[in-house]
Amino acid sequence: MHAPLSELRLEQWNAFVELKKLGLAKHIGVSNYNIETIKEILDADLAKPEANQVEFHPICAQVDLTRYMKENSIVPIAYSSLAPLSTWRVEEGQGGGEVLAEIKEESQFVINEIATKLNVSEARLLLRWGLQHGYGVLTRSSKPERIRGNLKFFDFEIPDKDMERLNRLDQNQAIAWASSGVNPMEAPPLK
Ligand SMILES: NC(=O)c1ccc[n+]([C@@H]2O[C@H](COP(=O)([O-])OP(=O)(O)OC[C@H]3O[C@@H](n4cnc5c(N)ncnc54)[C@H](OP(=O)(O)O)[C@@H]3O)[C@@H](O)[C@H]2O)c1
Numbered sequence: 390m391h392a393p394l395s396e397l398r399l400e401q402w403n404a405f406v407e408l409k410k411l412g413l414a415k416h417i418g419v420s421n422y423n424i425e426t427i428k429e430i431l432d433a434d435l436a437k438p439e440a441n442q443v444e445f446h447p448i449c450a451q452v453d454l455t456r457y458m459k460e461n462s463i464v465p466i467a468y469s470s471l472a473p474l475s476t477w478r479v480e481e482g483q484g485g486g487e488v489l490a491e492i493k494e495e496s497q498f499v500i501n502e503i504a505t506k507l508n509v510s511e512a513r514l515l516l517r518w519g520l521q522h523g524y525g526v527l528t529r530s531s532k533p534e535r536i537r538g539n540l541k542f543f544d545f546e547i548p549d550k551d552m553e554r555l556n557r558l559d560q561n562q563a564i565a566w567a568s569s570g571v572n573p574m575e576a577p578p579l580k
Pocket residue numbers: 391420421442467468469470471472474476477478479480510512513527528529530531532535536538539565573
């Protein structure tokens with residue numbers, strides 16, 4: 390389920406559970422769910438989501454939610470891992486560009502410094518940061534050479550003290566949906 394934006398989200402989730410029971414889905418999960426909306430599912434005694442896909446990068450580190458998902462064995466999946474980059478969704482209509490540019494600028498110095506020190510691209514550093522936090526990372530590029538380069542984030546490790554520096558960039562600030570004015574984690578009351 391893309392986001393908990395419907396007041397009928399429990400009925401929708403129940404339909405996913407039924408699909409799985411019928412063998413029509415192998416795995417079912419949610420996206421943009423926070424602790425409260427996951428708890429709604431558990432409180433309703435419905436099968437819990439196997440995964441939750443959320444915006445996750447150093448500026449939006451989802452600290453409490455990450456801990457909660459770990460405690461409840463819900464697989465964390467990251468989207469918009471590259472949102473801190475100045476090149477993130479810069480093309481017309483992609484909703485990136487100047488979005489929260491000031492906030493990003495503050496972090497870019499640290500990201501650039503650590504990437505240079507480790508001799509990796511900033512994109513690889515950000516993907517690796519997600520992986521070292523236990524997230525599956527989803528990324529995309531329209532450029533084959535970038536896709537090839539981005540994939541190489543299994544062959545190096547970010548040392549603990551650099552992980553800590555990156556962790557300190559957290560502003561609990563989501564960027565991906567900002568240009569739409571919608572907060573996908575802000576669920577309306579249940580019907
Ligand atoms: N569940 C949700 O609410 C939600 C929300 C957002 C996204 N998603 C999903 O998450 C996945 C990732 O989407 P995303 O747009 O957020 O992706 P992303 O991987 O964080 O960012 C992609 C952007 O970064 C640029 N980029 C890629 N590699 C780069 C590199 N090496 N150096 C510099 N810039 C680079 C790309 O530009 P070029 O194309 O020019 O390379 C593109 O503008 C998609 O499957 C998407 O559907 C889900």
